[in-house]
Amino acid sequence: MPKNSQKQYNLLFSLSKHAKTLQGISSLLEWDHETYMPEGSASIRAEQVKTLAGLVHQCKTAKEYEGALGSLINIKTGALKAKDLPLPKQRALIMWRRDFVKAKALPTSFVEEFAALTSKSVSVWRAAKEKSSFKEFAPYLKKIIDLCRKKAELIGYEKHPYDALIDEFEPGETADNLAELFGNVKPSLVSLIAKTQTKKKIDDSFLRGNFDPEKQMELGNEILKDIGFDFRYGRVDFSTHPFSSSSHPQDSRITTRKPSDNLIANISILMHEGGHSLYEMGLPEKEYGSPLAEAVSLGIHESQSRFYEIWIGQGKPFWKRYFPKLADTFGGKLKKVSFDNFYKAINKVAPSFIRVDADELTYPMHVILRFEIEKALIEGSASVNEIPDLWRSKMKEMLGIVPKTDQEGCLQDIHWSMGAFGYFPTYLLGSMYAAQIFDAFQAKNPDFEERIQKEGLSFIKDYLGKTIHRHGRQYDSRELIKRATGKAFSPAAYLNYLQKKYGA
Amino acid sequence: MPKNSQKQYNLLFSLSKHAKTLQGISSLLEWDHETYMPEGSASIRAEQVKTLAGLVHQCKTAKEYEGALGSLINIKTGALKAKDLPLPKQRALIMWRRDFVKAKALPTSFVEEFAALTSKSVSVWRAAKEKSSFKEFAPYLKKIIDLCRKKAELIGYEKHPYDALIDEFEPGETADNLAELFGNVKPSLVSLIAKTQTKKKIDDSFLRGNFDPEKQMELGNEILKDIGFDFRYGRVDFSTHPFSSSSHPQDSRITTRKPSDNLIANISILMHEGGHSLYEMGLPEKEYGSPLAEAVSLGIHESQSRFYEIWIGQGKPFWKRYFPKLADTFGGKLKKVSFDNFYKAINKVAPSFIRVDADELTYPMHVILRFEIEKALIEGSASVNEIPDLWRSKMKEMLGIVPKTDQEGCLQDIHWSMGAFGYFPTYLLGSMYAAQIFDAFQAKNPDFEERIQKEGLSFIKDYLGKTIHRHGRQYDSRELIKRATGKAFSPAAYLNYLQKKYGA
Structure with a gap:
């Protein structure tokens, strides 16, 4: 009965929208946590986040929700019942069911405990990082890993709990x-x-200096506007760990670190987080609350941020547009640097400790390192106390360097404190996806270099909007990449790109 | 059965705490609305606020909640059943029942509609004020007044819907x-x-000038610390309309306007909002979720802000402490002004348009004006379209001046856009309470002038903490004032104070 399907679909949508609204509020609380929250408010913030997580979970596993969903799709088998609905809605149902099965596997009390623990842990991690004291963070991390392992058992997996x-x-x-x-x-x-390390050292000293932070932010905001970031529906703030946080396509916020002595860092961060934000702003607002207005995966999300940060933001066309402005604004040594030397400098490769500051060639090593450690922690082949040593030995092995402190070692990232195990690999997947998307973009826009210089960057958003953003979760990562690029996903585009850029 | 009472009480407390946590989140959303929210996010913010309001209302009128409450106190008659509980808990029950009866009178759909409309209206009002366009705001105000009148009917009243x-x-x-x-x-x-208007004009020109905003904020923050505002649990931001917003005693935030050419304005605002915040920070944290950790009324709240703003912040002891610092920091003409002339200047009386900038003697007129208009709107003897004219004629009558624009007339305040009809009178009640509290404070602390100069301001917070803050809603306004001051409430202290200060 078509009419009935639509009615049930609407009910499901409105219940899901209610939950999504609460999730959006939770995102805002997390944004506040990282930007403006007073340091002493961690306990009540944990309570607030826990309360919302519990409500969302209750709503998305409630009898009424299950009833509406189950009338449209067989929850056990995944077989669609509502075949009369348009294809995108059918796809939404498949995603809704997927989320439901996973949510149902976790008791609300578990979800609340996880939310409260990780909200608190973020504050503990921040203080521990400040003091470079891993042992302050370790007891929390142990609890988090225990809960993550418990979560894996509750959800179930075929081969590896990390799955x-x-x-x-x-x-x-x-x-x-x-x-x-x-x-x-x-x-x-x-x-x-x-x-790259055997070649002549590239001089990038002119990228370091005492650059007016306000001017850095002005230029950064100008670039954000250029890529299509809409300040009516978003904003930029400062935080120790830059991030993008969206509670709705009409409220999408990003952060950057306080501009430093590194002239390019702030632009890179803003291009990166801006890329994330454009994805969120580009999701179909009318579908807010349904999987059709959600990002496919963090890998695809990261493909958007890396696309802007690396493939656009470290490319020649972009800098042909912005280098003269940069030199004009900050003057000094920059005025005497040739475009070619500037371009070499911003693409200089050198092993370093901090992932978010790493060049694109050493960056993947940071991800692989974390992936290996995470996997070991979750399967129990490594313990929390071993992390600092493990970190040092893997850094030595992969990049030939060893951090002196845990602050620039295993304490550098926020993710574990948030309970986000399984997140890091998406950073490398994202780069691989981005490379393949960029090839397709280039093929479709053979004049893109010229357009960037002549008309600016916003046409890129239009391209990504059509090929990626507007589809929501209609297709999974691999299918979306195939549809967007005309090819099955493979790391070939990524390796070719790096080979061409750094292999010569 | 004592044990059972305690059990039921704990259940009620935990349900109430859940609702309070959601209300706290809503406060944070309102804070964000006024401080950092992107302008285009008003619709989704309205949806978020509505969702939370609905959840809070559902929780506080749910069967389970009613069951727990009803087992401890007769909901119909208000007769206590749990007489074995300690007195403060019995008082909490009386307040819980009071809130329940009022909440139950409103359908959840009404609460949601009200929350969504007023959240949206705040943005409309802000834009209308900017353009001084009352007609842009009028349709929203009409809807708000309709809902307020409906609310009054739903809740019920003896004589006047405004009650x-x-x-x-x-x-x-x-x-x-x-x-x-x-x-x-x-x-x-x-x-x-x-x-005051017939006397020789007081020269206060030295209070106007180009004073470094950063230094103004530095001094303001120093004063906040001095009164005992704890920056670990609070913060200060900018907004068009200064306010204080608390989601928990450990997360209490205030705002001020961007420092202007008026040297005293920022200090006044921070003393005022700081007074509000100290009340919230001083509520007993362990009782969070119960009426025992809630403010008695907005009148009592305002007594705390006015106490700091006027009775302390415009008094001689305070300025004997801070005038030398002020003169040192901002120099210029200030260096040549005598303390007596400075004191006269900051207490200068002159009718003006903007309530929040008004001196303490003309201020009450602004409140009475709004009270009269509100009452007329709610009883239906005046219509929304008449407001601008009504405003002008009442300003003429009470203060002898007429605003040229609605921006500095009937559009100046945020309250109506928030649906807060019945709020303004508490501003004057607060001053009256403050005067009486100040008399008692003075009697208990005959050396307070000396202490302020020698040891600073924090002992005032201790006094107010003991007499006002820590009691939560155990006593109603009048009883609290009586207990705190040893006298029944009357406007005598207020009038005596003004008479003594301005009548000579």
């Missing part, structure tokens, strides 16, 4: 698959990095 | 009572104002 965790961020991805994918690119990366 | 509205902000207060109280003080105020 259940990564599935939350990159549906369908597995530990084995990632190990193979990352294992395949690792040797090429190692040899490319080695090659 | 039902003011009861939300000042429990037990009525339109008749206020009309009498305000009517009694009005003639004295009018004659005092007239007196």
Whole structure:
């Protein structure tokens, strides 16, 4: 009965929208946590986040919700009942059912406990990082890992408990698959990095200096506007760890670190977070509350941020547009640098400790390192106390350097404190997806270099909007990439890109 | 059965705490609305606020909640059943029952509609004020007044629909009572104002100038610390309309306007909002979720802000402490001004358009004006379209001046856009309470002038903490004032204070 399907669909949509609204509020609380919250408010914030997580979970596992969903799709088998609905709605149902099955596997009390613990842990981690004191963070991390392992058991998995965790961020991805994918690119990366280190040292000293932070922000905001970031529906603030946070396509916020002595860092961060934000702003607002207005996966999300940060923001066309402005604004040594030397400098490769500051060639090593440690922690082959040593030895092995403190080692990232195990791999997947999307973009827009210089950057958003953003979760990562690029996903585009750029 | 009472009490407490946590989140959303929210996010913010309001209302009227409450107190008659509980808990029950009866009178759909409309209206008002376009705001205001009148009917009242509205902000207060109280003080105020206007003009030109905003904020924050505002649990931001917003004693935030050319304005605002915040920070944290950790009324709240703003912040001891610092920091003409002339200048009386900038003697007129208009709107004897004219004629009558624009007339305040009809009278009640509290404070602390100069301001917070803050809603306004001051409430202290200061 078509009419009845639509009615049930509307009921499901409105229940889901209610939950999504609460999730959006929770995003805002997390944004506040990282930007403006007083330091002493961590306990009540944990309580607030826990309360919302509990309500969302209750709503998305409630009898009424299950009833509406179950009338449209067989919850056990996934077989669609409402075949009279238009295709996108059918796809939404498949996603709704997927989320329901996972949510139903977790008791509300577990979800609340997880939310409260991780909200508190973020504050503990921040203080521990400040003091470079891993032992202050360790007891919390132990609890988080225990809960993550429990979560994996509750959700279930075929081969590896880590599979259940990564599935939350990159549906369908597995530990084995990632190990193979990352294992395949690792040797090429190692040899490319080695090659760059034997060449003549690139002078990038002119990128360091005492650059007016306000002017840095002005230029950054100008660039954000240029890529199509709409300040009516978003804003930029400062936080220790830059992030993008969206509670709705009409309220999408990003952060950057306080501008530093590194002239390019702020622009890179803003391009990166701006890329995330454009994805969120580009989701179909009318579908807010349904999977049709949600991002596919964190890998696809990261493909958007890396696309802007690296493929656009470290490319020649972009800097042909912005280098004269940069030199004009900050003057000094910059005025005497040739475009070619500038371009070489911003693409300089050098092993370093901090992932978010890493160049694009050593960056994947940071991700692979975390992936290996996470996997070991979750399967129980490594313990929390071993992390600092493990970190140092893997850094030595992969990048040939060893951090002196945990602050620039295993305490640098916020993710574990948020309970986000299985998240890091999406950073590398994102780059791989981005490379393939960029090839397709280039093929469709052979004049893109010229357009960037003549008309600006907003046409890129239009392209990504059509090929990626507007589809929501209609297709999974791999299918979306195939539809957007005309090819099955493979790391080839990524390796070719790096080979061409750094192999010569 | 004592044990059972305690059990039921705990259940009620935990349900109430859940609702309170959601209300706290809503406060944070309102804070964000006024401080950082992108302008285009008003619709989704309205949806978020509506969702939370609905959840809070559902929770506080749910069967389970009613069951727990009803087992401890007779909901119909208010007769206590759980007489074995300690007295403060019995008092909490009386308040819980009071809130329940009022909440139950409103359908959840009404609460949601009200929350969504007013959240949206705040944005409309802000834009209308900017353009001084009353007609843009009028349709929203009409809807708000309709809903307020409907609310009054739903809640019920004895004499005047306005009684039902003011009861939300000042429990037990009525339109008749206020009309009498305000009517009694009005003639004295009018004659005092007239007196000040015939005297020699006070020169306060040295208070205007180009004062470094950063230094203004530095000094303001120093003063906030001095009164005992704890920046670990609070913060200060900018907004068009200064306010204080608390989601928990450990997360209490205030705002001020961007420092202007008026040297005293920022300090006044921070003392005022700081006074509000100290009340919230001083509520017993362990009771969070119960009426024992809630403010008594907005009148009592305002007594705390006015106490700091006026009775401390415009007094001689305070400025003996801070005037030298002020003169040192901002130099210029200030260096040549005597303390006596400075003191006269900051207490200068002159009718003006903007309530929040008004001196303490003309201020009550602004409140009485709004009270009269509100009452007329709610009883239907005046319509929304008449407001601008009504405003002008009442300003003429009470203060002898007429605003040229609605921006500095009937559009100046945020309250109506928030649906807060019945709120304004508490501003004057607060001053009256503050005067009486100050007399008692002075009697208990005969050396307070000396202490302020020698040891700073934090002992005042200790005094107010003991007499006002820590009691939560154990006593109603009048009883609290009686306990705190040893006298029944009357406007005598207020009138005496003004007479002494301005009548000479």
